[in-house]
Amino acid sequence: MTILTIVRKVTLWRAGTLVVATAATLIAVTSANAAGDAARGATLYRDCGVCHSIQENGPGPAHKGVFGRLAGKAPGYDYSSELKNSNIVWTEENLDKWLAGPEKLVPGTKMFYEVDDPRDRADIIAFLKEKAK
Secondary structure (H helix, E strand, O other), X not given: OOHHHHHHHHHHHHHHHHHHHHHHHXXXXXXXXXXXXXXXXXXXXXXXXXOOOOOOOOOOOOOOOOOOOEOOOOOOOOOOHHHHOOXXXXXXXXXXXXXXXXXXXXXXXXXXXXXXXXXXXXXXXXXXXXXXX
């Protein structure tokens, strides 16, 4: 094996390492962004506030304790029978599906408002995760 061959192999190995490191960095940054921005979510939640609050039921149920709760089971709110019987547990994934299209997730539900933008949904969910404990 010549020195030139060794240099080429080392160069290719280093290039491959650089590509893997760059990909890992991009994945980490994307995952961090996917987690959502709770501060921005607080601003977006104002639109939700027409029907919801963290502490009190209104036209929509209160969001206090929403994470990990069975859908349609919070006390003091008259949920649709469809939501009561859905057996959905509110996780980040299920809240994202819900906000993207409540009627698609649970046909016959009372909620009609949709959040089309995935970033907006992630931010609202981050806000709820932080404030609705």
